[in-house]
Amino acid sequence: MPLTLRPLLVDAGVDPSQALVIRHAFAQESEESGLTGLHADSTHAEILDYTRNQSTDVRRFPAVPPPLWVVFIREGGDQARLWSVVENRGEIARNGILRTFDLIETEHLSDLRNRLVIGWRSPRTWRMNATTAAEYPVVGISDAEPIPFPGFDRLVLSHTQLQAVMREHRYASWRTALSSVAGIYLITDTSDGRQYVGKADGADSIRQRWSAYATNGHGGNVELRNLQPSNFRFSLLRVFDRASPTRDINAAESHFKTALDSIRHGLNRN
Structure with missing residues (x-):
């Protein structure tokens, strides 16, 4: 049949x-x-x-x-x-x-x-x-055709796209690239323009952090827990080698929180 x-x-x-x-x-x-x-x-x-x-x-x-x-x-x-x-x-x-x-x-x-x-x-x-x-x-x-990784500085993903990147075979090279770096990322709530600056450092790669967002929408962040993930847009602000000192990544995170004013007018609590 x-x-x-x-x-x-x-x-x-x-x-x-x-x-x-x-x-x-x-x-x-x-x-x-x-x-x-x-x-x-x-x-x-x-x-x-x-x-x-x-x-x-x-x-x-x-x-x-x-x-x-x-x-x-x-x-x-x-x-x-x-x-x-x-x-x-x-x-x-x-x-x-x-x-x-x-x-x-x-x-x-x-x-x-x-x-x-x-x-x-x-x-x-x-x-x-x-x-x-x-x-x-x-x-x-048909087999899913691989999609070339666009580069860290061109990466902008909706939550739906992020879920596909973390699961589908055609995005295997994207997952490899995101596994290779730590860094500072930005989540924008497109419903009101508020922004959240986050980081992946130490044992975490960007892939590991973003996998959590793909799974539950908030990645364990209290600030995002009651928001609608379908409104989120993900991008990278700066990437680091995973061996970079934590203090350098922390300094970059603080800089972007200040530059984007994401504590007073965004989604960061501190």
């Missing part, structure tokens, strides 16, 4: 009865739709923005869409490749043509993003209940 989408959804914690499956295609939308369409070079953010804007016509999109949307990108006429699974937190705007939804990416099927390909039996259908799509066959699951 061929593998279908259903067991993958169930194993990932997605109830097909509570999910919608969407297949985007690279195409220019009509001017009347109010959408800009997608193309092969559309960024991740552009695809998310395209997904959150849907027609007010209930014949085109459900009046009350379910909480989870499993989003694919068309591949050929009869296949679709998984892009991501997003949580629908409700409609936040409407202009007569489009309804805008508050969508956030989830970790459901995150290890299969851009890897899972399913057959698509209805070429003209771009969205359907997941109970229907659950019976579609899995065509293939």
Whole structure:
């Protein structure tokens, strides 16, 4: 019996009865739709923005869409490749043509993003209940392609991206690089702009410290415990060789707390 989408959804914690499956295609939308369409070079953010804007016509999109949307990108006429699974937190705007939804990416099927390909039996259908799509066959699951490490001074990660870096095979070189250094890092709460300056020194590498944030969101820091990790953005301020004296790392941490005023106007307590 061929593998279908259903067991993958169930194993990932997605109830097909509570999910919608969407297949985007690279195409220019009509001017009347109010959408800009997608193309092969559309960024991740552009695809998310395209997904959150849907027609007010209930014949085109459900009046009350379910909480989870499993989003694919068309591949050929009869296949679709998984892009991501997003949580629908409700409609936040409407202009007569489009309804805008508050969508956030989830970790459901995150290890299969851009890897899972399913057959698509209805070429003209771009969205359907997941109970229907659950019976579609899995065509293939490709190996995850390694992603080159961008360098310490170019590293900026959302919490979702951080979790992927700490878990997925394609980020193995990133974990190796982050294991090799200690240093000073910055966490920005993008909901209000407040910042937290942290450090990894002694036995801890940046990878070890950030693994804790990927696991529980707060890394054991009281200042972050009651905040929403999905709003966090992680970056590096300065890296040190792991053999560097602790006093040098402490001095750098103090400098950045002062320079960024993260005690008086940020998230550091001291």
